[in-house]
Amino acid sequence: MRDKFLQFFRRKVQLRIFSGLSFSLSWFLLFLIVPTAVIFLYSFWRQEYISIIPQFTIDNYAQFLANPIHIPLFLRSLVISAAVTMGSIGLAYPAAYFLAFRVRKYKIPLLLALMGPFWTSYLLIVYAWKIILGYDGILNSLLLNLRLVEQPADLLLYSPFAVIITLIHIWSPWLVFPLYASLEKMDKSLLEAAMDLGATPTQAFLRVTLPLTWPGLVVAVLFVFIPTVGEFVTPALVGGPQGYMYGNLIENYFHLGFNWPLGSSLAFIMLAVVMVMTLLLLRAVGPDKVMESL
Amino acid sequence: MHFGYMVFYYAFTFAPLIILVIFSFNDSARVGLPFKAFTLKWYAEVLSDPTILSAIANSLLVGAVVTLLSTPGGTAAAFVLVRHQSFVGRKAFNTLVLIPMVIPPVIVGISLLTFFHAIGLELSLVTVILAHTLIALPFSLLVMVARLIGFDRSLEEAAMDLGADELTTFLKVTLPLIFPGLLAAAILAFTISFGEVAVAFFTIGYQPTLPVYIFGQVRLPTRLPVLTAVSALALSFSALLVVASEITRRIREKK
Numbered sequence: 414m415r416d417k418f419l420q421f422f423r424r425k426v427q428l429r430i431f432s433g434l435s436f437s438l439s440w441f442l443l444f445l446i447v448p449t450a451v452i453f454l455y456s457f458w459r460q461e462y463i464s465i466i467p468q469f470t471i472d473n474y475a476q477f478l479a480n481p482i483h484i485p486l487f488l489r490s491l492v493i494s495a496a497v498t499m500g501s502i503g504l505a506y507p508a509a510y511f512l513a514f515r516v517r518k519y520k521i522p523l524l525l526a527l528m529g530p531f532w533t534s535y536l537l538i539v540y541a542w543k544i545i546l547g548y549d550g551i552l553n554s555l556l557l558n559l560r561l562v563e564q565p566a567d568l569l570l571y572s573p574f575a576v577i578i579t580l581i582h583i584w585s586p587w588l589v590f591p592l593y594a595s596l597e598k599m600d601k602s603l604l605e606a607a608m609d610l611g612a613t614p615t616q617a618f619l620r621v622t623l624p625l626t627w628p629g630l631v632v633a634v635l636f637v638f639i640p641t642v643g644e645f646v647t648p649a650l651v652g653g654p655q656g657y658m659y660g661n662l663i664e665n666y667f668h669l670g671f672n673w674p675l676g677s678s679l680a681f682i683m684l685a686v687v688m689v690m691t692l693l694l695l696r697a698v699g700p701d702k703v704m705e706s707l
Numbered sequence: 708m709h710f711g712y713m714v715f716y717y718a719f720t721f722a723p724l725i726i727l728v729i730f731s732f733n734d735s736a737r738v739g740l741p742f743k744a745f746t747l748k749w750y751a752e753v754l755s756d757p758t759i760l761s762a763i764a765n766s767l768l769v770g771a772v773v774t775l776l777s778t779p780g781g782t783a784a785a786f787v788l789v790r791h792q793s794f795v796g797r798k799a800f801n802t803l804v805l806i807p808m809v810i811p812p813v814i815v816g817i818s819l820l821t822f823f824h825a826i827g828l829e830l831s832l833v834t835v836i837l838a839h840t841l842i843a844l845p846f847s848l849l850v851m852v853a854r855l856i857g858f859d860r861s862l863e864e865a866a867m868d869l870g871a872d873e874l875t876t877f878l879k880v881t882l883p884l885i886f887p888g889l890l891a892a893a894i895l896a897f898t899i900s901f902g903e904v905a906v907a908f909f910t911i912g913y914q915p916t917l918p919v920y921i922f923g924q925v926r927l928p929t930r931l932p933v934l935t936a937v938s939a940l941a942l943s944f945s946a947l948l949v950v951a952s953e954i955t956r957r958i959r960e961k962k
């Protein structure tokens with residue numbers, strides 16, 4: 414009798430769990446997992462004019478290796494993403510550190526203010542940089558008015574530099590939050606202990622503070638590096654030919670170039686690379702920890 | 708030292724946005740110096756441009772439907788994650804939640820485009836809603852998880868002890884308590900959808916949302932002053948939403 418009751422109760426709990434998760438689960442399966450499987454399938458098909466021929470071929474993957482622009486663009490995207498990730502951490506870490514340890518007045522308003530850019534459409538931020546850095550833009554008009562340059566300089570816009578600075582601007586306020594959270598949670602007596610034992614402030618930072626903020630840094634890599642590898646909006650607006658990225662290539666195969674199977678295979682190669690990275694990072698920290706530090 | 712750094716950091720973070728707003732008032736066909744005169748004519752042009760107005764209406768509609776879908780969906784899952792610490796597949800589900808947040812948007816965009824094409828669903832605002840709900844859902848879910856962790860269950864237990872059934876308890880006790888959190892999650896979902904461009908770019912039909920419209924027009928130099936004005940409007944709108952969300956948090960804390 415008791416067993417039967419328990420069994421029923423357990424079943425009911427499972428039912429409750431399942432119904433609670435059902436909306437999210439079905440959405441993730443239907444609009445994330447299934448579509449990814451679909452492009453995986455397409456990546457082994459081929460396209461003739463406007464029709465897609467469902468015939469197995471590894472030709473698209475061979476083209477990734479054979480085409481001389483694919484791999485360099487992929488590498489360039491990885492380099493840009495790495496620069497953006499390091500730049501955003503480099504800018505956000507001191508801000509988070511000072512907010513956690515030094516700033517006493519207006520701490521909360523200062524933190525909240527950083528939510529502003531995070532809530533802003535990222536297209537608008539890219540757009541702001543475009544009108545600032547543009548050929549006819551604000552910076553150039555300033556330099557011309559101050560007679561610092563004779564001709565508008567084309568250095569700033571339409572370069573990988575413009576892409577990197579724009580993306581750092583977009584991501585770094587975002588990173589202050591997880592970094593601040595892990596610094597704030599830190600047991601400060603550990604730092605005092607390190608100092609008592611004769612550590613210099615630099616040593617204490619490197620051997621105590623930095624390791625303890627590791628989950629926050631993993632979040633940074635996960636949430637900045639990985640989406641940035643596939644970036645195509647920012648390069649389209651401020652990148653120019655030199656700032657053109659792998660994401661633009663994929664976008665091109667789906668629109669102008671019109672070769673969905675090839676575009677799918679390129680996307681899948683990127684997906685495989687970022688998936689392996691994500692799984693390694695998640696294994697190092699654990700998804701629960703990552704979600705906690707968000 | 709820290710003071711100087713903070714000034715630099717906040718200037719770097721906010722200057723581009725402030726500059727955007729300032730130059731939306733510049734009476735010049737070119738977005739740049741010199742600042743000729745103060746004008747509202749670009750705003751007037753925004754308000755009299757039917758394509759921009761319909762793009763704004765499309766964005767509001769998509770954002771509203773996405774909010775209505777992802778807030779209850781994410782909340783239901785958040786209840787499960789907070790109240791059932793261990794169940795089969797918890798880790799897998801958590802990973803599934805994180806994927807849409809980190810995966811490059813271009814992949815979500817092209818895979819949804821291919822998927823909609825494969826099942827014969829024509830691209831329209833409906834497909835954008837389906838896509839944006841996928842993107843907003845993890846955020847609604849995580850906001851609600853954060854809010855539910857501090858939830859005092861003894862109030863629910865008290866209601867049940869006094870004879871209320873599950874539904875009554877939920878409606879009369881749980882819902883009023885989580886309402887500020889729900890509002891915050893809803894505002895976040897709306898904001899994400901309202902500003903999203905990369906995935907919408909692939910899943911949109913003939914009616915653009917505002918970011919997709921701006922993205923398409925930005926190459927035309929003559930459109931820049933009007934686009935700057937509409938961008939400044941969208942920025943102010945987001946700023947208002949942040950303030951609104953912050954107020955809901957304060958309300959919760961007072962309780």
